[in-house]
Amino acid sequence: MNLYTIILPMIIAIINLIGFKVAAESDQSNLSFAENLYATLSGACRAILDLQVNSMNSQNAILKTMKVIYLNDTDIKTFSIDKSFQTLTQPGVFDITKQTKIIIHGYRDNSQSSVSLDLAQGYNEKKMFNVLLVDAEEMMNQRYILSVHNARLVGKRLANLLANLENFGASAEDFHILGISLGAHIAGWTGKYFHRYRSRTIGRITGLDPAGPCFSFAYADQRLDKMDAKYVDVLHSNRLVQGVIEPLGHSDFYINGGGPQQPGCVMPSCSHLRAAQIYAESIRIPKSFVGIRCQSWQAFEANACKDKNYAVLGYGSSTSTRGLYYLRTTASSPFGLGMNGTKHVGPPQDNNNWLMNLSYT
Ligand SMILES: *[C@@H]1O[C@H](CO)[C@@H](O)[C@H](O)[C@H]1NC(C)=O
Numbered sequence: 088m089n090l091y092t093i094i095l096p097m098i099i100a101i102i103n104l105i106g107f108k109v110a111a112e113s114d115q116s117n118l119s120f121a122e123n124l125y126a127t128l129s130g131a132c133r134a135i136l137d138l139q140v141n142s143m144n145s146q147n148a149i150l151k152t153m154k155v156i157y158l159n160d161t162d163i164k165t166f167s168i169d170k171s172f173q174t175l176t177q178p179g180v181f182d183i184t185k186q187t188k189i190i191i192h193g194y195r196d197n198s199q200s201s202v203s204l205d206l207a208q209g210y211n212e213k214k215m216f217n218v219l220l221v222d223a224e225e226m227m228n229q230r231y232i233l234s235v236h237n238a239r240l241v242g243k244r245l246a247n248l249l250a251n252l253e254n255f256g257a258s259a260e261d262f263h264i265l266g267i268s269l270g271a272h273i274a275g276w277t278g279k280y281f282h283r284y285r286s287r288t289i290g291r292i293t294g295l296d297p298a299g300p301c302f303s304f305a306y307a308d309q310r311l312d313k314m315d316a317k318y319v320d321v322l323h324s325n326r327l328v329q330g331v332i333e334p335l336g337h338s339d340f341y342i343n344g345g346g347p348q349q350p351g352c353v354m355p356s357c358s359h360l361r362a363a364q365i366y367a368e369s370i371r372i373p374k375s376f377v378g379i380r381c382q383s384w385q386a387f388e389a390n391a392c393k394d395k396n397y398a399v400l401g402y403g404s405s406t407s408t409r410g411l412y413y414l415r416t417t418a419s420s421p422f423g424l425g426m427n428g429t430k431h432v433g434p435p436q437d438n439n440n441w442l443m444n445l446s447y448t
């Protein structure tokens with residue numbers, strides 16, 4: 088039996104019945120019905136997490152299975168998290184003068200999935216970075232709610248490694264964590280704990296369609312947030328289903344309106360993964376994705392965005408980008424349309440059902 092799909096909706100129904108408002112965000116007065124539902128879901132998720140906290144102590148043992156993979160042109164090294172600092176700081180491995188790209192997979196996934204490897208290889212080809220993959224497969228392979236809990240433990244452990252690397256001479260600013268789905272919230276926890284350990288903020292976190300269930304409209308201290316790094320950029324491709332609904336970063340890019348469905352996709356997992364695929368493409372083909380700041384996707388589709396404010400998505404993203412950006416892509420790789428992706432072609436589309444009518448500016 089799947090706790091997430093069966094019990095959670097029941098609990099939400101009960102919570103709603105007794106009028107017990109567990110939901111998060113400080114001011115919810117303007118949330119739509121759908122948004123409220125998601126907020127309640129995230130609140131219920133927290134409540135379950137709190138109730139189960141004792142039975143979760145076993146997860147600390149599983150944390151030991153966490154691994155770090157270091158790669159460069161000639162070598163791939165895999166080592167346990169407990170050996171990671173010692174291994175990375177051997178001569179010729181980790182270069183403290185370089186920026187470090189750290190890639191974290193999502194729920195029921197691991198570091199060897201094609202999209203994680205694609206991101207790593209893309210960076211590797213630049214020969215400018217330390218490239219690390221984090222593998223927390225066992226922690227992320229539990230039932231969903233337990234993996235949500237584990238995201239915090241994994242993030243904390245990774246923050247410990249980064250704090251040690253900073254102590255060794257690396258610069259906090261040079262750390263850039265890319266988190267896919269639930270991995271985006273792991274990255275958030277890493278940023279929070281790093282700050283706690285070192286009183287400094289890491290350079291950048293990129294959320295690749297951050298996981299939505301348990302996180303949409305959750306408090307900022309429970310999920311990825313713009314406080315977690317100097318620059319937090321977020322790509323949205325499957326909001327309302329597997330991805331988070333609301334903007335979380337300094338800049339948020341809503342790919343084809345943020346979904347829930349991406350062109351060429353049928354299953355939610357396809358749309359969910361699209362954000363990471365698009366980021367990987369942006370490493371190899373810089374400036375192939377440009378977004379336009381807009382008041383809504385509806386306005387974008389009517390080519391009625393108020394200002395002509397454009398921003399590059401992904402690899403070439405300027406850390407001074409602020410706000411919500413929208414763009415179109417193709418349905419298959421290569422996805423990028425360059426500046427063409429900032430314009431809607433043809434008649435305004437009416438694919439926005441009531442669920443999608445979310446307005447943020
Ligand atoms: C909610 O909406 C009303 C009317 O559109 C607006 O005046 C108010 O500022 C909004 N509140 C928040 C917190 O956005």
Ligand SMILES: *[C@@H]1O[C@H](CO)[C@@H](O)[C@H](O)[C@H]1NC(C)=O
Pocket residue numbers: 159160161162164179180
């Ligand atoms: C790749 O990493 C290995 C250690 O794993 C190191 O000995 C080698 O010099 C590195 N190669 C390059 C090109 O940095």
Ligand SMILES: *[C@@H]1O[C@H](CO)[C@@H](O)[C@H](O)[C@H]1NC(C)=O
Pocket residue numbers: 423424425426427
């Ligand atoms: C943009 O559109 C123009 C005109 O249709 C086309 O010639 C050009 O190749 C397009 N650029 C990209 C990057 O798709």
Ligand SMILES: *[C@@H]1O[C@H](CO)[C@@H](O)[C@H](O)[C@H]1NC(C)=O
Pocket residue numbers: 440441444446
């Ligand atoms: C969507 O939002 C716009 C602007 O807030 C509003 O005018 C419109 O009626 C809404 N559409 C639906 C279907 O709720």
